[in-house]
Amino acid sequence: MPALKKIALTVTSAILLSGLVLSPASAADKDKSDDKQPKPPATMSSLGGERLGKPGTQVALGPGAPVLPKGLTGRSWIVADAEKGDVLAAHNAHWRLPPASTMKMLFADTLLPALQPTTLTHKVTDSDLAAVGEGSSLVGIKEDHTYTVHDLWLGVFLRSGNDAVHVLAQMYGGMPQAVSAMQKHAEELQALDTKVVSPDGYDAPGQVSSAYDLTLIARSGMQKKDFREYAATASADFPGEKKKGKKRETFEIQNTNRLITGGIGVDPYKGIAGVKNGYTTHAGNTFTGIAERNGRVLLVTVMNPSQEESHAVYKEAAKLLDWGFAASGKVTPVGELVPPKSIDTGSGTTTGGKGAQPAAGADQGSGGQAEAAHASAAGGSSGVGIALAVVGGVLVVLAGGVFLVNRRWPLRLPRR
Structure with a gap:
């Protein structure tokens, strides 16, 4: 050879x-x-439908329905019709995971009725801020300074300020009282995957929620006028530090929800109306959003996507919203958002359809205290700074440049 x-x-x-x-x-x-x-887990809660308790992606495409977006990395996510309650698609919907600052949605939904954004003021003490966790997101509250409840709620919603959460919790009666009330409210909403330990979403042993629960909680919160306005506000003026002999100045705070404000590689999402983002080392990135397009209102939650792509949680949420709007009416729901325990959907009629949220606390609030907040770019074609109160047919311009779309929320609910 x-x-x-x-x-x-x-x-x-x-x-x-x-x-x-x-x-x-x-x-x-x-x-x-x-x-x-x-x-x-191999078995999870099947609340809302048997398929929602199964691991993996659940979707039932009909004729002409688009396929789900490629490259989704979220450990758990859900897309649902906010008004009807239909779950259009889900992935590990009931997987109990750390929620990070999306827990603040439950905090606000629980405490807003008791702590209305009126002219009530509170002088902050050292003890109010003593338990704020190291490395927390802060709005910049100072001891011995006075803030209105409205200021504090702006700090919660826009800057995800743990300092604002702690002050409001102290005004409510203390952290244990706030945690107890939140847990009770979660159980009323049937958000049964949720365990509250820290009301600001700071990493704490045993604190969990799920994409399904966060979606229920957001849907409940959006029943309240003040919640809708705060969640959709792009930017606002916040009281600064009082210097001796000088008038107290303000500084601008901007919403950390990038689908509202855009920036750093994320485009504002057309029709976005809130709701809340979060991040901790343990939870990764989490996000619940609500958007309206062509008469449909969708909710999306994404939990802990891959860290390899910058701001993946927003990008994947936007992809899922795009898919949901394109797929509406072309897919068979794989489940539903259940109503609260106190609501009977077996009798009567409702414009909201099955799974509508509770009237208890619905549209509570001073109705307009958040009007003082202003959108940073309300005139932009991208929709930056346009606050949608989800549910409306007419745009109403409020004092601070915040726009509200008044549709059919709060949803009308059946009664026994």
Whole structure:
């Protein structure tokens, strides 16, 4: 056999042998890597529908329905019709995961009726802020300074300020009282995956929620006029530090929800109306959003997507909203957003359809205290700074440049 041919055969054999040796090792490494990723429980709550209790993606495409977006990495997500309550698609919907600052939605939905954004003021003490966790997101509240309840709610919704949460909780009666009230309200909403430990969403052992629960909570919060206005506000003036002999100045705070304000690689989402974003080391990024387009109102929640892509939580939420609007009416719902325990949907009629949220606390609030907040770019074609109170047919311009779309919210609910 010619020497050149022998060399060629030897090289070929070596390549084949190395492939046999290396390929299984590579596969094993991949499996080992996959094993490190958390897996959803084999069985989860089936509240809202049997398919919602199954791990993996649940969707039932009909004729002409678009396929789900590619590259979704969220450990858990859900897309639902905010008015009818239909769950259009979901992925590990009941997986109990750390919620980060999306827990503030439950805080606001629970405490807003008791702490109305009126002219009531509170002088902050050292003890009010003593338990704020290290590394917390802050709006910049100072001890020995006075703030209105309206100021504090702006701090909660726009800057996700844990300092504002702690002050409001103290005004409510203390952190334990706030946690207890939140847990009770979660149970009333049937957000049964949710365990409240810290009302600001700061990482705490045992604190969990789910994409399903956060969607229920957001839907309930949007029943309240003040909640809708705060959640949709792009920017506002916040009281600064009082300096001796000088008039107290203000500084601008901007909503950390990038689908409202845009920036750093994220475009404002057309029709966005809130609701809340969050991040902690343990939870990763979390987000619940609500948007209106062509007469439909959708809710989306995404929990802990891949950290490899910058701001993936917003990008994946936007993709899911786009899909939901395109798929509405072309998919069979895989579940529903259940009503609160106190609501009977078996009798009477409702414009909101099945799964409508409670009238208890519905549209409560001073109705307009958030009007003083102003949108930072209300005139832009991108929709930045346009606050949608989801549910309306007419745009109403309020004093501070905040726009409200008045549709059919709060939803009308059946009674026994």
